[in-house]
Amino acid sequence: MSAEKVNVLIEALPYIKEFYGKTVVIKYGGSAMVDCRLKEAVIQDVILMRYVGMNPVIVHGGGPAITAMLDRMGKKTEFINGLRVTDSETMEIVEMVLVGKINQEIVALLNQLGGKAVGLSGKDGQLIQAEKKLANWYDESGQEVTADIGYVGEVRKVNPAVIETLVTEGYIPVIAPIGVGRQGETYNINADYVAGAVAGALKAHKLILLTDVEGIFADLEDKKSLISCIKVDEVPGLINRGIISGGMIPKIQCCVEALEEGVSRAHIINGRIPHSLLLEIFTRKGIGTMVVK
Numbered sequence: 001m002s003a004e005k006v007n008v009l010i011e012a013l014p015y016i017k018e019f020y021g022k023t024v025v026i027k028y029g030g031s032a033m034v035d036c037r038l039k040e041a042v043i044q045d046v047i048l049m050r051y052v053g054m055n056p057v058i059v060h061g062g063g064p065a066i067t068a069m070l071d072r073m074g075k076k077t078e079f080i081n082g083l084r085v086t087d088s089e090t091m092e093i094v095e096m097v098l099v100g101k102i103n104q105e106i107v108a109l110l111n112q113l114g115g116k117a118v119g120l121s122g123k124d125g126q127l128i129q130a131e132k133k134l135a136n137w138y139d140e141s142g143q144e145v146t147a148d149i150g151y152v153g154e155v156r157k158v159n160p161a162v163i164e165t166l167v168t169e170g171y172i173p174v175i176a177p178i179g180v181g182r183q184g185e186t187y188n189i190n191a192d193y194v195a196g197a198v199a200g201a202l203k204a205h206k207l208i209l210l211t212d213v214e215g216i217f218a219d220l221e222d223k224k225s226l227i228s229c230i231k232v233d234e235v236p237g238l239i240n241r242g243i244i245s246g247g248m249i250p251k252i253q254c255c256v257e258a259l260e261e262g263v264s265r266a267h268i269i270n271g272r273i274p275h276s277l278l279l280e281i282f283t284r285k286g287i288g289t290m291v292v293k
């Protein structure tokens with residue numbers, strides 16, 4: 001081994017010490033699942049985190065794959081406030097793609113590359129207990145509008161016991177954002193919200209959201225003004241002024257929720273940069289946008 005490689009390891013030592021035994025929840029969004037090379041890089045990072053003593057827990061999305069499958073089946077999809085309108089047939093397809101395909105692909109890759117992974121849906125061990133979510137927004141005249149968007153759920157309660165048992169046994173839990181209702185009904189939940197709720201329930205040290213942009217920009221158009229740190233009390237203003245919009249709203253909201261539940265740090269980073277997780281964890285400056293209390 002060269003002296004340079006030894007230096008790299010020594011530089012990582014303070015971070016390895018800091019994160020030893022700590023839980024890190026990673027939200028692996030569909031927009032960061034681009035190609036095989038990139039997927040392998042994400043999975044390698046997670047395995048490395050586990051081998052140096054952290055407890056990574058993955059919550060995955062898969063929005064683009066769901067849309068592609070609905071297209072193949074000739075079914076139109078519509079989003080309201082960033083949430084997919086989910087009728088019963090769409091719900092079946094969402095569950096099939098998230099649990100049957102994406103979750104299993106991530107688990108298989110983790111196991112193949114040397115990790116020990118177990119896949120879960122929110123139904124397993126009553127992990128994600130959910131209730132129906134309605135969409136709310138204000139129309140041009142300032143009137144509040146409420147719409148029924150079908151089997152879209154919000155997290156009512158996370159039962160962390162099953163995750164904790166798996167982590168204690170050395171497994172990496174991989175969670176699909178499907179919730180179960182009081183009557184056993186199935187709900188489609190935005191994966192950002194599930195990641196925030198899981199991080200909060202586990203009192204995780206960190207929540208890291210992998211997406212398709214560097215982080216939060218002050219001006220999304222020019223993509224030059226990355227905001228490296230946002231305080232929770234700045235968030236409502238950033239949303240009201242339209243600086244944070246669209247798919248970034250559930251992300252920042254889930255960071256806020258996780259911090260309020262006791263998570264120390266939340267980060268939004270670009271999952272399309274190879275090894276972005278390691279760059280965030282093992283460098284002093286980190287990358288992306290950090291959200292703090």
Ligand SMILES: Nc1ncnc2c1ncn2[C@@H]1O[C@H](COP(=O)(O)OP(=O)(O)O)[C@@H](O)[C@H]1O
Pocket residue numbers: 029030031032061063210211212213215216217218219220243244245246247248249
């Ligand atoms: N201020 C902002 N900075 C960065 N991205 C933003 C901002 N406001 C809105 N966005 C949008 O949020 C998107 C990320 O959300 P989304 O597409 O839902 O990602 P994912 O599939 O990872 O959940 C970005 O690609 C960007 O278009």
Ligand SMILES: CC(=O)N[C@@H](CCC(=O)OP(=O)(O)O)C(=O)O
Pocket residue numbers: 028029030031060061062063064066082083084094152153177188189190191192
């Ligand atoms: C209600 C709702 O919108 N659910 C999402 C669940 C998947 C998801 O959140 O995936 P990404 O993280 O890749 O966007 C959906 O149906 O697309």
